[in-house]
């Protein structure tokens with residue numbers, strides 16, 4: 001070792017390290033990349049952050065399909081900015097995953113080989129332009145509910161990435177809602193298009209929060225470690241409570257006959273979620289799983305020459 | 319012991335006991351990792367905002383602009399290869415900083431001054 005001032009005493013034993021880690025979590029302080037951490041904490045975080053990053057990246061596709069078809073220059077510019085943000089979110093998150101020893105290119109390979117998952121919501125198609133608005137309103141709205149508590153995640157780099165993401169999500173949701181309001185002021189056909197999009201996206205958006213807590217294998221441990229701050233069911237309930245009044249202002253009907261305000265709790269009761277569908281989509285059998293993965297694979301393989309050319313150029317000029 | 323930056327492999331493999339997936343030697347077909355620092359506005363320090371991969375320094379600055387300053391978040395960007403950063407130690411609870419812990423006399427609150435002494 002060249003710098004004697006940096007010498008450390010003999011490494012403390014595992015139990016002492018674990019105690020130090022537990023104390024940091026108990027004090028609600030942040031774990032930073034170079035801290036000792038239990039292997040399960042590291043692995044669980046890589047899994048969660050990678051899954052989150054993949055969702056941002058794959059999430060560009062359904063909306064990206066409308067970039068060329070957006071009805072005006074204004075709408076094109078907005079959609080382009082939104083899709084670019086989602087790419088940025090993916091990058092922030094891969095960057096956080098790398099602080100845990102993951103490798104970015106390797107994570108992409110795992111996504112393409114279907115060894116890692118992404119949010120089931122992006123396996124549904126965007127059939128009309130109203131879907132762009134509904135995704136902003138409902139899908140980004142649900143993402144906000146999920147992500148705001150993650151700004152206080154116990155892992156520093158993840159929490160910091162989420163703060164950055166959350167600052168940008170509000171634009172996503174508002175542009176979507178404004179788009180829908182504009183269509184609702186239009187023709188009967190446009191209003192029908194919005195209602196149709198709401199009918200198709202409402203239930204999948206509820207599934208974004210994941211299975212019920214008693215069927216969510218990783219949730220309890222994630223909460224104990226402060227990686228997650230709230231259970232899936234609580235977050236889902238918050239989302240419903242926020243969204244129902246927004247639907248009323250917009251003038252659309254949420255496709256759930258059981259949706260009703262519980263006067264005792266002040267919260268909305270809603271009907272049963274079709275978890276069979278959720279599991280099917282997650283297992284790869286949704287309407288667009290194959291298409292999404294094929295496109296991501298093509299992006300990696302078809303653009304590999306750019307990576308190689310830039311590397312060759314850099315080496316030549318080094 | 320290698321002591322490098324927060325991002326990427328540099329931060330984590332503090333020894334053979336820390337696992338890296340996949341093994342660092344087999345992973346590098348990606349561009350090198352850069353750490354990014356942004357000055358939010360005039361009068362503020364550059365602050366670490368994250369990392370990215372780029373083939374060279376110049377491309378790293380361009381990528382940093384696109385990735386970290388899409389909404390006027392900065393007026394100046396620094397990028398530095400993660401591998402070129404030397405950090406205090408692989409542990410954030412660094413014994414190097416322990417000696418300052420018992421030097422309370424370096425803080426103004428250590429000194430008791432009567433309340434009626436003005437401007438102090």
Ligand SMILES: [Fe+2]
Nearest residue numbers: 056085086089
């Ligand atoms: Fe996002």
Ligand SMILES: [Fe+2]
Nearest residue numbers: 086140169172
């Ligand atoms: Fe978004």
